[in-house]
Amino acid sequence: xxxxxxxxxxxxxxxxxxxxxxxxxxxxxxxxxxxxxxxxxxxxxxxxxxxxxxxxxxxxxxxxxxxxxxxxxxxxxxxxxxxxxxxxxxxxxxxxxxxxxxxxxxxxxxxxxxxxxxxxxxxxxxxxxxxxxxxxxxxxxxxxxxxxxxxxxxxxxxxxxxxxxxxxxxxxxxxxxxxxxxxxxxxxxxxxxxxxxxxxxxxxxxxxxxxxxxxxxxxxxxxxxxxxxxxxxxxxxxxxxxxxxxxxxxxxxxxxxxxxxxxxxxxxxxxxxxxxxxxxxxxxxxxxxxxxxxxxxxxxxxxxxxxxxxxxxxxxxxxxxxxxxxxxxxxxxxxxxxxxxxxxxxxxxxxxxxxxxxxxxxxxxxxxxxxxxxxxxxxxxxxxxxxxxxxxxxxxxxxxxxxxxxxxxxxxxxxxxxxxxxxxxxxxxxxxxxxxxxxxxxxxxxxxxxxxxxxxxxxxxxxxxxxxxxxxxxxxxxxxxxxxxxxxxxxxxxxxxxxxxxxxxxxxxx
Amino acid sequence: xxxxxxxxxxxxxxxxxxxxxxxxxxxxxxxxxxxxxxxxxxxxxxxxxxxxxxxxxxxxxxxxxxxxxxxxxxxxxxxxxxxxxxxxxxxxxxxxxxxxxxxxxxxxxxxxxxxxxxxxxxxxxxxxxxxxxxxxxxxxxxxxxxxxxxxxxxxxxxxxxxxxxxxxxxxxxxxxxxxxxxxxxxxxxxxxxxxxxxxxxxxxxxxxxxxxxxxxxxxxxxxxxxxxxxxxxxxxxxxxxxxxxxxxxxxxxxxxxxxxxxxxxxxxxxxxxxxxxxxxxxxxxxxxxxxxxxxxxxxxxxxxxxxxxxxxxxxxxxxxxxxxxxxxxxxxxxxxxxxxxxxxxxxxxxxxxxxxxxxxxxxxxx
Numbered sequence: 001x002x003x004x005x006x007x008x009x010x011x012x013x014x015x016x017x018x019x020x021x022x023x024x025x026x027x028x029x030x031x032x033x034x035x036x037x038x039x040x041x042x043x044x045x046x047x048x049x050x051x052x053x054x055x056x057x058x059x060x061x062x063x064x065x066x067x068x069x070x071x072x073x074x075x076x077x078x079x080x081x082x083x084x085x086x087x088x089x090x091x092x093x094x095x096x097x098x099x100x101x102x103x104x105x106x107x108x109x110x111x112x113x114x115x116x117x118x119x120x121x122x123x124x125x126x127x128x129x130x131x132x133x134x135x136x137x138x139x140x141x142x143x144x145x146x147x148x149x150x151x152x153x154x155x156x157x158x159x160x161x162x163x164x165x166x167x168x169x170x171x172x173x174x175x176x177x178x179x180x181x182x183x184x185x186x187x188x189x190x191x192x193x194x195x196x197x198x199x200x201x202x203x204x205x206x207x208x209x210x211x212x213x214x215x216x217x218x219x220x221x222x223x224x225x226x227x228x229x230x231x232x233x234x235x236x237x238x239x240x241x242x243x244x245x246x247x248x249x250x251x252x253x254x255x256x257x258x259x260x261x262x263x264x265x266x267x268x269x270x271x272x273x274x275x276x277x278x279x280x281x282x283x284x285x286x287x288x289x290x291x292x293x294x295x296x297x298x299x300x301x302x303x304x305x306x307x308x309x310x311x312x313x314x315x316x317x318x319x320x321x322x323x324x325x326x327x328x329x330x331x332x333x334x335x336x337x338x339x340x341x342x343x344x345x346x347x348x349x350x351x352x353x354x355x356x357x358x359x360x361x362x363x364x365x366x367x368x369x370x371x372x373x374x375x376x377x378x379x380x381x382x383x384x385x386x387x388x389x390x391x392x393x394x395x396x397x398x399x400x401x402x403x404x405x406x407x408x409x410x411x412x413x414x415x416x417x418x419x420x421x422x423x424x425x426x427x428x429x430x431x432x433x434x435x436x437x438x439x440x441x442x443x444x445x446x447x448x449x450x451x452x453x454x455x456x457x458x459x460x461x462x463x464x465x466x467x468x469x470x471x472x473x474x475x476x477x478x479x480x481x482x483x484x485x486x487x488x489x490x491x492x493x494x495x496x497x498x499x500x501x502x503x504x505x506x507x508x509x510x
Numbered sequence: 511x512x513x514x515x516x517x518x519x520x521x522x523x524x525x526x527x528x529x530x531x532x533x534x535x536x537x538x539x540x541x542x543x544x545x546x547x548x549x550x551x552x553x554x555x556x557x558x559x560x561x562x563x564x565x566x567x568x569x570x571x572x573x574x575x576x577x578x579x580x581x582x583x584x585x586x587x588x589x590x591x592x593x594x595x596x597x598x599x600x601x602x603x604x605x606x607x608x609x610x611x612x613x614x615x616x617x618x619x620x621x622x623x624x625x626x627x628x629x630x631x632x633x634x635x636x637x638x639x640x641x642x643x644x645x646x647x648x649x650x651x652x653x654x655x656x657x658x659x660x661x662x663x664x665x666x667x668x669x670x671x672x673x674x675x676x677x678x679x680x681x682x683x684x685x686x687x688x689x690x691x692x693x694x695x696x697x698x699x700x701x702x703x704x705x706x707x708x709x710x711x712x713x714x715x716x717x718x719x720x721x722x723x724x725x726x727x728x729x730x731x732x733x734x735x736x737x738x739x740x741x742x743x744x745x746x747x748x749x750x751x752x753x754x755x756x757x758x759x760x761x762x763x764x765x766x767x768x769x770x771x772x773x774x775x776x777x778x779x780x781x782x783x784x785x786x787x788x789x790x791x792x793x794x795x796x797x798x799x800x801x802x803x804x805x806x807x808x809x810x811x812x813x814x815x816x817x818x819x820x821x822x823x824x825x826x827x828x829x830x831x832x833x834x835x836x837x838x839x840x841x842x843x844x845x846x847x848x849x850x851x852x853x854x855x856x857x858x859x860x861x862x863x864x865x866x867x868x869x870x871x872x873x874x875x876x
Contacts, residue, residue: 202835202868205846220866358866363636363773368663372695391868393834459858485847497850503867
């Protein structure tokens with residue numbers, strides 16, 4: 001007899017429908033899986049057989065053929081254990097086939113019949129809903145993650161036996177109750193609060209501007225200046241994730257298997273810190289399965305690159321396209337996948353190989369050629385995409401021991417949120433989320449300068465040796481500064497302050 | 511053969527040094543005389559030049575190869591001066607030792623006969639050194655002096671750049687051939703100097719890539735072209751000290767600009783002072799007085815600036831010395847926007863200078 005039911009597969013962060021068919025016919029006992037399965041699926045026959053036997057069902061001792069359609073699309077993962085087992089039970093008439101048809105199933109089986117969690121449930125649940133399915137059966141452990149999807153009945157199951165009892169109508173179950181994503185979103189725990197960072201007003205101001213406008217930022221300073229500490233405090237002042245952003249980010253983390261299953265959703269903006277030995281594939285995504293990389297995991301959050309010049313140059317160059325477009329397309333021989341990668345880049349570096357060029361702490365003993373070579377590891381086009389360049393130096397001992405606490409992150413965040421709200425209103429329906437991502441058309445429209453500001457900016461470019469390409473960067477930063485101040489127009493003060501954040505343009509003359 | 515050809519010829523013979531040439535000149539007086547007796551007096555000339563040099567020179571003594579040499583310069587668009595030319599500066603011709611047979615140059619050669627001062631110093635200059643260089647160049651250039659230096663890293667390049675900024679003529683004397691600007695990253699600076707009507711000059715053939723000896727060697731030309739040498743910062747083994755020695759040898763004034771006492775760039779100044787080679791100066795006018803030059807009477811009037819309260823406050827804070835942004839933020843009690851705007855404005859007016867975007871100090875010296 002033949003049975004067919006529905007399951008799902010993943011291509012990138014998009015799900016697609018998979019029909020699972022099982023045919024039982026006379027012949028020597030055998031189990032054949034066709035339909036471009038990967039190794040995990042091929043091995044599933046062993047798990048399925050044991051699970052069926054240990055679940056006290058009858059394993060048909062005949063020839064079994066399982067087909068996964070569409071046959072030309074590669075299927076990956078352990079989603080199909082549960083649907084295959086159910087298909088075999090239905091084909092051998094141990095299950096009420098009529099009732100099974102309206103469901104789709106996902107789940108990995110343990111040998112004793114338990115159902116184990118799988119990766120990528122969220123995008124699949126979304127795809128199931130969008131392709132018109134009304135009922136979805138998933139592993140219990142994945143429930144938290146799926147509960148944010150509305151408009152589809154989701155049932156969690158713990159074992160094969162439970163599933164069969166439920167499908168045969170012996171133990172009725174209520175579908176999972178839907179949770180609103182915004183109810184669980186909160187500020188994530190951050191590893192640092194601005195309150196504990198003494199001094200460093202300049203760097204903190206720059207981080208505030210970066211957070212408010214989504215600007216990329218580069219911190220330059222000697223070892224021990226607190227660059228890492230400053231960067232780690234950044235998540236505390238970032239605006240909260242919106243429910244839509246949270247779901248999008250969760251999709252990626254779910255596919256990558258990086259999701260905290262008890263939470264079920266990415267609650268705060270991700271802060272990814274790939275080490276400088278990272279490869280291009282780890283950063284942008286890749287592998288035979290075209291997995292999402294660090295930049296996609298940092299989607300809607302922060303990608304922190306410590307010691308920027310230590311990264312392999314060609315690895316850094318791969319960041320250029322995603323920094324511009326907010327997406328990354330990973331092409332592999334078998335498939336090509338596009339992942340969202342809309343992140344804020346925060347980088348830190350020493351000003352020279354010894355680390356003390358321009359510092360008060362110690363004199364630098366690098367030669368100009370050494371410094372040039374060091375800076376040369378970061379290409380101009382990449383530096384071009386960094387709006388804020390900030391120098392930091394070690395804090396004096398007296399400042400460290402000063403008793404008064406600095407302003408805390410919550411206070412800064414209030415200002416950042418207000419500035420973001422202004423931008424959301426301004427960019428409504430334009431697909432742009434922050435000042436940093438403005439198109440040149442939008443720069444013209446929204447960064448109109450007052451005559452006084454225009455004159456001063458021109459003078460600044462002529463007198464202070466700023467490069468021409470810094471121009472739009474300065475305007476965008478000025479726009480954010482005006483937003484933080486609550487100003488409709490970009491005034492002279494905002495532009496003049498924005499000029500302060502271009503240091504690499506003029507720092508190095510030998 | 512013209513005298514110019516003669517110099518083109520012997521400048522291409524390695525080992526035909528000025529000293530040996532002088533010996534020949536003592537005997538023969540005129541170069542024509544020497545050329546006439548070149549074959550007949552072989553033994554005598556060999557004793558002055560050594561046989562190897564005679565061989566090499568003899569091989570090159572041929573109107574065709576001399577013309578070819580001249581052509582090669584022309585093709586590289588490089589001009590050549592020999593002591594036979596009128597534009598060849600007297601200051602070098604009368605140096606009294608090691609006078610180069612050729613000067614290759616790009617730019618305006620007349621600058622070499624104008625009044626110049628040299629500014630030299632450490633290749634690893636500090637921010638303070640850069641600041642002093644700029645301040646002195648500005649005033650000296652204002653009094654009508656040209657600025658001579660060596661296009662090296664550090665003080666040299668600051669001196670050239672400051673001269674360019676002040677629209678003053680500047681001369682770069684290279685220790686390598688003109689087609690091998692050293693350091694290579696200053697090629698653009700050299701171009702800028704030429705574009706601005708300055709001069710880049712070298713005593714070497716264009717294809718010479720420089721050697722450890724050629725740089726100290728060219729320092730004698732830097733001293734010769736200048737009425738005085740200013741030493742800004744110099745470590746104990748700084749190459750700039752050779753320029754000082756040459757200046758002393760040539761009877762030129764050496765002015766020492768005090769470096770920061772605790773920096774290693776003070777050692778060279780100290781040794782120069784202690785050995786009596788030069789004296790400390792404390793302002794550009796000291797240099798002008800010593801050279802007998804009237805300070806520029808019509809200095810550009812400082813524009814009367816309308817400084818607001820905030821800017822004034824920051825200037826007051828900075829009067830005590832260099833401060834970083836964070837201290838300014840704490841002491842001035844302004845918002846970030848106000849402070850940032852003030853700093854940019856003050857920098858635009860030239861009232862303060864910034865190191866990167868963190869350290870600030872009062873900018874104008876005089």
